[in-house]
Amino acid sequence: MSTKVKKMLFILSKGTIENAYAAFVMANGARMEGIDSEIFFTFFGLEAIQKKKLDHLRVATVGNPAMHMPTMLGGLPGMEALATKMMKKEMEKLDMPPIGEFLEILSDSGCKLWGCKLAVDMFHLKREDLIDDLDGILTIGDFYSRADQEGCQLLFI
Amino acid sequence: MKKVIANKEIDVNEEGYLLDFKQWDREICECIAGECDIVLTERHWEVIEYIHDKHHKEEPLSIRGIKKSGVIDVKEFYSLFPGGPLKKATLIAGIPKPKSCI
Numbered sequence: 244m245s246t247k248v249k250k251m252l253f254i255l256s257k258g259t260i261e262n263a264y265a266a267f268v269m270a271n272g273a274r275m276e277g278i279d280s281e282i283f284f285t286f287f288g289l290e291a292i293q294k295k296k297l298d299h300l301r302v303a304t305v306g307n308p309a310m311h312m313p314t315m316l317g318g319l320p321g322m323e324a325l326a327t328k329m330m331k332k333e334m335e336k337l338d339m340p341p342i343g344e345f346l347e348i349l350s351d352s353g354c355k356l357w358g359c360k361l362a363v364d365m366f367h368l369k370r371e372d373l374i375d376d377l378d379g380i381l382t383i384g385d386f387y388s389r390a391d392q393e394g395c396q397l398l399f400i
Numbered sequence: 401m402k403k404v405i406a407n408k409e410i411d412v413n414e415e416g417y418l419l420d421f422k423q424w425d426r427e428i429c430e431c432i433a434g435e436c437d438i439v440l441t442e443r444h445w446e447v448i449e450y451i452h453d454k455h456h457k458e459e460p461l462s463i464r465g466i467k468k469s470g471v472i473d474v475k476e477f478y479s480l481f482p483g484g485p486l487k488k489a490t491l492i493a494g495i496p497k498p499k500s501c502i
Contacts, residue, residue: 268501268502271463271502272501272502274478275463275484275485275486275487276484276487277482277483277484277487337502338460338462338464338465338500338502339464339502340464340467340502344464344467347467347474348463348464348467348474351467351473351474351475351478352463352474352475352478353478
C-alpha cells in the first residue's frame with residue numbers, strides 16, 4: 244500500500260474566518276501539489292458559501308485564548324469587527340484572496356465544493372442562497388463514498 | 401548537483417530546479433517539460449514569459465497572481481501544467497520553486 248496522499252477531503256463545520264481560511268489554504272495547497280481536494284460545508288461552515296454572508300465572516304474574539312484579550316473585552320460591541328478588519332489587512336499583505344475570490348480559485352483549480360444536505364435543510368437554505376460554483380448538495384453518506392479510495396485523508400475543521 | 405539536459409551540463413537542486421537561470425534556454429525548457437510529460441504549445445510559452453517577467457521583477461508568484469495576470473485563468477493554468485501547476489511551470493521556466501503557501 245502506498246503512503247502517498249492522493250486526495251484530501253475537508254469538512255468545514257465552523258463559520259469563523261480563520262477556520263474557513265484554514266480549510267481553503269489546505270485545500271488549495273493540495274491542488275497546487277497535484278493532490279485532489281474537496282470541501283464539505285456543514286453547519287456554520289455553510290456561512291462561507293452563502294452569497295450574502297461569505298464576505299462578512301469574522302474572527303472569534305470571545306472564547307479564543309490566542310486573541311490575548313480578556314473575554315469581557317472581546318464581547319464588547321465592535322470588537323469582533325475590529326479584530327476581523329485587522330486580520331483581513333494582514334492577510335491582504337500576504338496576498339491572501341478574500342473568501343469569495345478564494346472560492347473561485349478553488350473551484351477553477353478543480354477542488355470540489357459540497358453543501359451538507361442536513362445542514363442546508365436545517366437552516367432552510369435554498370440552492371440559490373449558495374454560491375453558483377457549488378458542485379452540489381450531498382448527504383454525509385454521499386461524501387464518504389467520495390473518500391472510498393487509497394491514499395485519501397479526511398479532515399474535520 | 402549536475403544534470404545533463406539537452407546535452408548540456410546544468411546545475412540543479414535535488415528537486416531538479418535550475419540553480420542558475422543563465423543556464424536556461426528553450427531547448428532545456430522543452431526537455432524538462434518532456435520529463436513532466438508536457439508538450440509545450442504557444443500558450444505554455446506565454447505563461448513561461450509571464451513567469452520570467454515576474455521573476456525579473458522579483459515579484460512572488462501565487463495562484464492569485466495567475467488569476468489576475470490577464471495572461472491565463474486558473475482553470476487553463478491547471479490544464480496546461482497538470483499535477484501542481486506552479487511547481488511544474490517554475491521548474492520548466494528554470495526559476496526557483498515558489499515558497500508561498502498560497
